[in-house]
Amino acid sequence: MPRTAQPTRDRIIEAASKLFYSEGIGGVSVDAVAERAGVTKRTLYYHFLSKDDLIAAYLEGRDQPNLALMARWFKEAEGGPATKAQAIFIHLAKAARHPKWKGCGFLRTIAELAAMPGHPAVKIGARHKRSFETWLAREFADQGEDTAAELARHIVILLDGAFSAALTHRDAAYLEAAGRAANQLVASAQAGRKRRR
Structure with a gap:
């Protein structure tokens, strides 16, 4: 799916999932997730209140x-x-x-x-x-x-x-x-x- 066609929240979760699974949650910064998802840190925080929320979404997914x-x-x-x-x-x-x-x-x-x-x-x-x-x-x-x-x-x-x-x-x-x-x-x-x- 082209990046533009995938909802931003889903793209962030997908990026977080790959990074968290590969490197562990402690070894991955919010900046790294945002960069992998192709969004700004501000956009990431628009969809997730904190890194903890993002970690929860990763496992929920x-x-x-x-x-x-x-x-x-x-x-x-x-x-x-x-x-x-x-x-x-x-x-x-x-x-x-x-x-x-x-x-x-x-x-x-x-x-x-x-x-x-x-x-x-x-x-x-x-x-x-x-x-x-x-x-x-x-x-x-x-x-x-x-x-x-x-x-x-x-x-x-x-x-x-x-x-x-x-x-x-x-x-x-x-x-x-x-x-x-x-x-x-x-x-x-x-x-x-x-x-x-």
């Missing part, structure tokens, strides 16, 4: 697309819930092999703002993680899993731990290993349910 993508991976995977849960990790491992991959943008932003738990972006990040967990629990419940909420929480713990390990070691194999563990967890829960019947 990632929320639904990321959730929709993981839901699509789950839905399109062949097999039962164990294989479908593992598919999310397999796709994330592929993404982690890209040279520009910098981990989970939500976790990285929350970590940078750890001393500011009331920051709007921290709340958005927490909401995103809860939304994923709630969605996954619903998927498991729809399959008849009576421990769906606990199972979904275990998968989230695996996922966020794998994000951290993959980023720390620059090795996507951690995501694949976590995917196999997720598969085993879900399969074990299913087997336990069958034994109880």
